[in-house]
Amino acid sequence: TWGGPMKHAFAGALHLAWHRRAERFGGGRSTGLKALDLTDRSAPLGVEKPKDFTWNQLLGFDACVQCGKCEAACPAFAAGQPLNPKKLIQDMVVGLAGGTDAHFAGSPYPGKPIGEHGGNPHQPIVNGLVDAETLWSCTTCRACVEECPMMIEHVDAIVDMRRFLTLEKGATPNNGAQVLDNLIATDNPGGFAPGGRMNWAADLNLNVMRDTPSVDVLFWVGDGAFDMRNQRTLRAFVKVLKAAKVSFAVLGLEERDSGDVARRLGDEATFQALAKRNIQTLAQYRFKRIVTCDPHSFHVLKNEYPAFGGEYLVQHHSTYMAELLAAGQLNVSADTGGSVTYHDPCYLGRYNGEYEAPRAVLRALGIEVKEMQRSGFRSRCCGGGGGAPITDIPGKQRIPDMRMDDIRETGAERVAVGCPQCTAMLEGVVEPRPLIKDIAELVADALVEPAAPVKATQRAPEEVIA
Incomplete structure (x- = not known):
């Protein structure tokens, strides 16, 4: 890495010119993880040291302008778990330069002091630059990536480092090893x-x-x-x-x-x-x-x-x-079950850009959605992605509790969801809360059987059990 006041400008321009996900510049979404070549026995299994990142990932780290937008969006950081995506990227920069984080002026990892980590390009990242629990706190929600003006791919880097811990060290925490x-x-x-x-x-x-x-x-x-x-x-x-x-x-x-x-x-x-x-x-x-x-x-x-x-x-x-x-293939009645807010799942919204269809379904049921302040591409993660409930890194509060606070602010009586992980996490909130309903349940509840034509020979319609 290199310094100077123009570092971010030069690194940023080069990073964007040779971005590892060039499709993003065409208005498309490129969110699938890159595959490891498991047939090449000489290839590293994940990232152990800063030098193991690809050259365009390293450019991305140097492009970071420390604006803090990723930090503000990160659910793990807000919950007090030991992850700050801005500091994580800066720690990679420190590792490339062969220094320490003693001069980092921003927010630390929650619960972790500044000045105790350092490394160089040829030393292991974990326990040198960062603690393992920092990597396992991530829910892979991509809120950091969505907000980053330099289009840095934080989640790719985190999963690359997890790959080394899991495949080379067998160090997946808590219930991770059992699940695998x-x-x-x-x-x-x-x-x-x-x-x-x-x-x-x-x-x-x-x-x-x-x-x-x-x-x-x-x-x-x-x-x-x-x-x-x-x-x-x-x-x-x-x-x-x-x-x-x-x-x-x-x-x-x-x-x-x-x-x-x-x-x-x-x-x-x-x-x-x-x-x-x-x-x-x-x-x-x-x-x-x-x-x-x-x-x-x-x-x-x-x-x-x-x-x-x-x-x-x-x-x-x-x-x-x-x-x-x-297309008129479903005959539904107007919903009368009370007010509804909608929770955007990360892997449907930020990962795949689908925000409109769930809302179109709700409108077709006569439901006016009471939107949360953090909705659409800024929706707060439920905490269920990325294996986070499995690795279970503690913080000051639970991410689903924070999301339920967002829900309560709307005054809605029900929450429409479209993800089994979101359903599980939100229903796991033990305090009094609105009813959680998958969109399919709302549609099924509103179905009206079409009136059958009156014929002397007509048989009664067969009942569908559901």
Whole structure:
């Protein structure tokens, strides 16, 4: 690295000219993590030392102007966890220069004094420049990246360092190692028996892809299949699909975890194994699109599977329901359940730019959304992404409690969500709180069966259990 008053101007210009995600300059979104080449045994598994970062990542660190926008947006920093994205980037600059953080004039990592860390380009980052718990505090929400005027990719850098800790050191904290073992042994993070993946739908008579020549929609269930609360969301969405007379099927017992949490925890090997097996399974079947209720699965299938040959039309269920409503395929009554605010999931909003479809669905139900101050691309994370509930780094307060404070400020009686992680985190707030409802549940509750024409020979319509 190098100094002088013009450092940021020169480094910033070079960083933007050779940005590792050039697609961002064309108005598109490039948010999928870069794959590690696991076939090259000489290649490093993640980043151990400052010199291990790519040259354009290093340029990005030098481009930091210390404006503090990332710090102000970071949910972990606000919660008092030991992460400040601005200081993290500056610590990488210090490491490249072979110095210490003694002269850092900004906010420290919460709970961590300034002046006790230092290093050089050839020394390990963890326990030299930063503590491991700093890296594990990140929820990968990308609020820092969204706010950064220099387009620095903080999350990429954090996951690169996590990869080294997980793959080379086996140092994933708290429940991380158990979750990764579960994914290897049972194809799901909870370690549930794979044969129980479809128990939630035992009475729904769903089509399974292996018995179906082709369908319009492959419904990707995700690991909500093992969670009693999110099973209600899955059943609600099935009710919506049936009401719209959509041709759909599920993978059933052939579905495996998408690999999202493994990749965010730094276990690229387990992620790639899951991804490749899922891609092999999907290649056997004919469908027009994949639809899922889980933004994390949506993101991985849409943006990260293509690197391994899996290219599909993938939609979040809110987007698909908005299309069904606009096409007149769903007959719904006006919602009368009380006022609603909407929580934007990070992996649907900041990662994939979908803010309008969920709101369009709510408008179609006659709901006027009471927006939170932090909504849209500035939505506060629920705290459930990036494996954060698994690594469980303590702070002064819980991120979901902070988000619930945002919700209470609106005075809304209900919170519409579109993510199983968000549902779990917000329902985990123990204080009195509004009712949490997935968008699919709101639509299912509003469904009106179309009036059947009166015919002497007509049979009563078959009841759909949901």
